[in-house]
Amino acid sequence: MSRIPEFKEPGDVAARLEQTGYLVDDGLAIACFLALRLHRPLFCEGDAGVGKTALAAALAEALGAPLIRLQCHEGIDASQALYDWDFPRQLLRLRAAEAAGAVDADRLEGELYDRRFLVARPLLRALETWPSVLLIDEIDRADDEFEAFLLELLSEFSVTIPELGTVRAEIPPVVVLTSNRTREVHDALKRRCLYHWFDHPGFARELAIVRRRLPGVSARLAEQVTALVQVLRSEDLLKPPGVAETIDWAEALDALGASEVDPELAVATLGSVLKYREDAERARGSLVAALREG
């Protein structure tokens, strides 16, 4: 069993995350530190593309732990999230036992509901794996019943399987929940968690992130792209670009062999940053203006 590194203070977490290429500010470093120290789930909210999901991956890498991901969707239930029985294999076992002439019905039933016929889904896997980082992605997409179910699981870090008994995590996994705020998540669930709001990063940090993620891209290009995205975010857009889009854009321009952005190229590749026709139309003018100035 591997051990996770001991962090004495938030700066250590930040340094460790930085080694994986994920740059955090003070607040997020403290949030991660507390989540590890207090064994509390970290509830991450913010616009799409600001690095909520990436944080979980970075944490997993920094801790040297596997990332176990549960993508939420409407109608998700316990058998998809927690565990399920492997019915076809149980049936085969039953047939085999019959062919061999086994008659002890009780023993047979006990065998059929053995641990090896249990299919562990992400949540159960996370309870059984230490260390591990459990990412519960886009919790706002699941429905209320599932939230209530999670609430129980996240406060006890244990689950009872009727045929097998209780599975309890000796040490709770590191849990990251993300929400895009398509609806309000229930207070009872949030109360169990540390709450962190993700803002778009400022110019310096965003530039550092781009440089970090795309070391091959020219410095001038990275700077220009970051500055342009910052301009775009100040516009009144339907969907302001996130850090993910900044990286996409720089990557797209780099793939076209550009080491510098000119208005023509910027407009041609705008599709990797802005995902609505209205936004593209609105932004075109200000982009060209910004490029002329800078």
Added chain:
Amino acid sequence: MAGAERADAVLLAFARALRGAGVDASAERVHTFLRAVAELGPARTYWAGRLTLCGSRDDLERYDRVFAARFGGEPGERRMPAPGLRISVRETRAGPRTRAHDEPGAPSGAALASSAEVLRHRDIADLDTAERAALRRLLAVFALHGQVRRTARRRPARRGTVDPRRTVRELLRQGGEPARPRYRERSVRPRRVVLLVDVSGSMAPYADALLRFAHAAARGTRGPRTDVFTIATRLTRVTRELSHRDPDRAMAALAAAVPDWRGGTRLGELLREFLNRWGQRGTARGAVVVVLSDGWERGDPELLAAQMRRLHRLAHRVIWANPRKARPGYAPLAAGMAAALPSVDAFVEGHSLAALERLAAVVKGADDA
């Protein structure tokens, strides 16, 4: 240790001040807060509190204000509730006392009950105080359910597609003998309902009744919650305020939250704000969206038209309820209304209890206007 206790007392007082400012800093949260401060040291109290005591983005702004007031910076300004709506709330409370000299011939309770049928069709704007009180009681029993939709979840059913899991479970129970197949089908849920209630000056005679309708509608639903927003000069989400069970307390909370009661209307701009902040992300997606407004637009009708088109693309259905529609000789001539109509699936009245009942039916999809 006296020092540590005093430090805790300061933190507890801070948490109490936060609660006063509207942040849900429950005992459980405060406990975590104290543990967090112990882990981080007092120098990082700001983040310790922000991470443990806040639960939404709206909380953050309140948190910053209270924190600055307690631990540095200027004392936070006291927020005054908007005066306008409070008057309308007090009207209920003071009802029995003022009635005596206001209207000498106020009808008795029994008479009110028998006149309920008449009341159903009366224009809300023409009602007197007693009739309004009766209307409020009638409105309190409303429940609003969105049209149903099929979900991704399946549930056992008598017919439908074969449910492999339950069928095999049945097989196991029978010792592997072929059993009757079990079936499942998609379950249905009501769609989310979003109410946008215009509380601007021109809607003043209706706003109180419409908000009470919204309160009853938001309280009565099972499944996805009905979201309620008020629009006038600003957009305010009042779903949380309306979650009080008691209508009068809900209205008081709402009065404190809505800053622009009886201002002018900039429907287009506010609709854009709604779509940017909430609608686009999912609140309006696949929902039944009801705009309760007279369509009196002070701003640019072209902007309103564009935003209505956007809303129409996102929502399952867009319903517009206009209290003025029932007036004799009404034609949607107000520039805003005319601009919005092409993107509206159902255009209904909203001036009386009967009209609101009908609106509820239209929301449910039972009735087409």
